[in-house]
Amino acid sequence: MAKLLMKGNEVIAEAAVKAGCRYFFGYPITPQNELVTYMAKRLPEVGGVFLQAESEIAAINMVYGAAGTGARVMTSTSSPGYSLKQEGISYLSGAELPAVICNISRGGPGLGNIQPAQSDYFQATRGGGHGDYYLPVFAPASLQEVADLMGDAFDVADKYRTPVLILADGVLGQMMEPVEFSDKVVEELPKKDWATTGTRGDGGPKIITSLDLDIGGLEAHNSRLKDKFENITKNEIRYEEYEIEDAEYILVAYGSVARIAMSAIKLARKAGIKVGLIRPITLWPYPQEPFIKTRDKVKGYMSVEMSAGQMVEDVRLAVNGHAPVSFYGRNGGVIPTHEEIYEKIVQLSGGVKA
């Protein structure tokens, strides 16, 4: 397939359609509006349904209803809207319904602003809503990666019967890049014999619920969920390593910031500083392996984020005291430049040797 020049929000939408998503329930919020707009035009062309809900709360509950029928369904939003969707996401997880949610995140807390930010990391990676649950979080760094990941996000959702989050900051939502979609077309969805589509021919009522008033029953259910989360952790972790073989220092960054960090690393390498990058692609489950194999060799890690310091906590957990961990971030909608990250690398390494 030929390369197309597209905007990030539209790439997410088109990749979802190619992955078999035919139902989308959305609500306007900047900076994800192009995604909703694209779906409004595109889904009717492929026999799907686009519906603009009256609120993010309604939208996620429409997703819950549609997911219960076994359809591939998606919603998208930005940070304040993602907060509103937390209740529904907790229900999706509890009732074990597959769905994909996109958060094109912006500055917060509160109404914040409409510039890009990564300050929803805690909310994304710790479940976010009430109760004992996690959801897989994919954090692409380029539009090509978005195009490649959406199908996997729907597959993971179906395979494990779980909501899946695409966490992309406003930079990715708004930027344009050339992308090439895979020729793979999803024709048949996995069989879902649990779906509530009516009982005709299947012998009896099926129930979708997250309620279990029996105390032992809920604990058993939650234990099963825990096993599922452990399986996801075993099978679905993704990350990229960049220049870490001989690295004395390792930056850790995800999403658009990882690309800025790569530019900073190139500058630093030119100046003779041996620095590399670990880029988590799944934020939950968080990659441990690249830290375990490097943490006794390097002199330190630096988490670089568009937040006041959130992922750095997962870096500390992964490094587990074996090496110093520091943090550099801009937040409130400010994007760090590669020059300022380079300056931080120089400071971290004790200065450029003459």
Add this chain to the structure above:
Amino acid sequence: MTMKPVFKKTKGLTEKATHYCPGCTHGIIHRVVAEVLEEMDVLEDTIGVASVGCSVMTYEYFNCDMTQSAHGRAPAVATGIKRVLPDRIVFTYQGDGDLAAIGISEAIHAAARGENITIIFVNNAIYGMTGGQMAPTTLIGQKTITSPEGRESVSQGLPMRVSEMIATLDGAAYIERVSSHDVPHIAKMKKAIKKAFEIQKKGLGFTMIEVLSTCPTNWGIDAIESLEWVKENMIPVYPLKVFKNLEEVK
């Protein structure tokens, strides 16, 4: 002599014993909804949506596919189901705390969209499951645990007439309020509920049947007095009426 059955339990209900308090009319309303679905022969094509409150466990009682929804969100969940499966019968079963308070937005917008679903809205003027708190539908002067001196309008507002409000929306096809307090009214209730489901089956749009119901436990009176209380106190505030009946559905 051969015995001839004169009454049979509807196939629309499961064998599960309900958890409802003695004197509560949820059981009657369940039976009527279930009988209608059975008589229309749509049980196998129906997906019901349970709400939060006393009717939270309806998914164990209706003998069709059921989905449990978050508090107040049943019309949104039903919308999601119906948009994927437009040829199925989709209904929600919600109390007045669930629909009139936390879920009023979802109910209004489902009606405004003309969503082709049926809402069974059970109004007993109180939050039952959580122990008898004031609801938007609580009558002036009615004592609840959060209006211990009786609801008064200055600080606690006035009862909300949901059917009248929803009927103002162009998207609503059929809206009727009925009561469960005696046999003739139960017969009328059944007629209304059947009409609503038939309208949905024909694809003619949004239908809601509000059913006045009892809560002896939280009203603090016995079952017989409760039925009388509906008649004496609720019906004057919540008149039994067809509020919306589109020309096409008549």
